[in-house]
Amino acid sequence: MALLEVKNLHTSFNIDAGIVNAVNGISFFLERGKVLGIVGESGSGKSVTAYSIMQILAPTATISPDSSIKLDGQELVGAGEKVMKTVRGNKVSIIFQDPMTSLNPTYTVGHQLEEAILLHTNRNKKQAKARALEMLKLVNVNEPEKRLKQYPHELSGGMRQRVMIAMALACEPDILIADEPTTALDVTIQAQILELMKSLQKEFNMAIIMITHDLGVVAQMCDEVIVMYAGSICEQGTADEIFYNPQHEYTKGLMNSIPTVDDEKRKLKPITGTPIDLLNMPKGCPFAPRCEAAMKICTRECPENVRVNEWHRTACWMYIKNALEKEGADHE
């Protein structure tokens, strides 16, 4: 049984301008000890997916009751705050993009770490203090005793993110959700943090959901990848399948629009048009208005998520059409 099973997740926001369907019926599962990357542009619903799992959404948000999020066999949709409190921090932890705004500036690092430990475990104050120190050592913070007494503003960005990771891992969760954990950091610091996450993931045999827009980070970290656009999954599969055998036009477009290592001044091939307005979603495939290969059916009907092979699924009419034609040719 998969550690986390998300089925037909719908999350919508009721705002003044109307109802925004941020996540539109997505399904995936995550095995213990695997790293799953969720990539997509701003507004594609990748963060909302993560927040739905933790149920830390804004009050205007609703998770549709026919959605299902199963953690270790336990249903979380509609489970209530009491159950969620035992899940958050203990079984699923999250680290955010900006380590400055997610740490409290008025308390010391030590206080905040101990608070998380006291809240989620049976340790007493003294034990919590020892555990906080141990966690800081684990994430390679230099001079950990001194850091415990410091405030977040006294630490550098990379150091703050290490403190956030220490806090998230203090209760040894099964799943760590990392929401753009290195976007605010410099490349050399990013490399340190990614390396740290990788080694901790192996040490604790924990699963990571890595939310990012950086395909480089995905290639480096992830076993499996989900590509999202406008709240739907375009394509999902192993990292190798997504990078070397992309089937959805949007994934292909993304791969063509980034400069590569062996860059020989080839022209980039951008995806045309502008990102979608979630308040005015088109009928049919959400990517159709920007898709160069769009056919008539693409604007009429949403494509189903179909199997490409054992490790790979995609939702694209172009793929379905090609597959049917190939099948037809095989029959003749």
Add this chain to the structure above:
Amino acid sequence: MSENQKKPLVEVRNLCKYFDINTGLFRTKPLKAVDGVSFNIHRGETLGLVGESGCGKTTVGRTILNLYKPTSGEILFDGAPVKTKQEIHEFRKKATMVFQDPYSSLNPRMTVADIIGEPLDVHKLYSSKQERQERILELMNYVGLNSEHAARYAHEFSGGQRQRIGIARSLAVNPDFIVCDEPVSALDVSIQAQVINMFDDLQEKLGLTYLFIAHDLLVVRHISDRIAVMYLGKMVELAEANEIYNHPLHPYSISLLSAVPVPDPKIARANQRVMLQGDIPSPLNAPSGCPFRTRCPYATEQCAAEVPEFKEVSAGHFVACHNLDKIG
């Protein structure tokens, strides 16, 4: 190219920019944001400027444009110094800037036409209203905006379109030289490529020269002819784009390049990283001698005592390091 190399468009000689930081009541300390930087930019070329936050790359860009007054050093544009008020005013017609944040760099109370037209007003570059309007529409056409967008306000546009407005504004005075300060880092991947291609096309069409400041090394390599690497206010390496990617010499450039996440799983798995320990020191307490020595695996006593000279080691490849023979 050989003719161009003789006469650079922008010459920067030993540029320094210090900011006075209050460290207590009546006490200040100079923050050496840029400390003795020299380089040339040739006509029609793109010079990429990379480095981590706080290394002074934005300050270099702004000081070149005289948005900050240099503490010392010299900037020559087209062979002539830019110092007096008159000179600066003239200079601003030839050198402009595209900013990083397309949200805060456009006035929310002005229409797109007025934003793009403002430089024309300032420098009185038209004789009739008709001419002004035509020029604005021409500029909007350059950057792929529709003429019907002219009467709208900035908040009605997406990030990528706003960046196009900012670029149109920088083109209004018909400049020779544009400082692009992280122009694509706030944009989504698919939109980034559109804007990068536009920079390429505009350069070809209008013969522009760019100083392209960014921290995304793959993007910088794609767009630049030559690349300069900065660390803590000093330039540590400068070379042709491919040269610096294939044969980086400075230990900082080596680790910076190996830290770039490569969008290719097989290469990423095989990649042996040169990990840097620790954080970048505060520019207020920069180390003596070579600024990189506190994180450098090759550092010696000489590195603490002497600032390494920024010298040419092979044709067009400049490095500032004492230990080049050890790194090889």
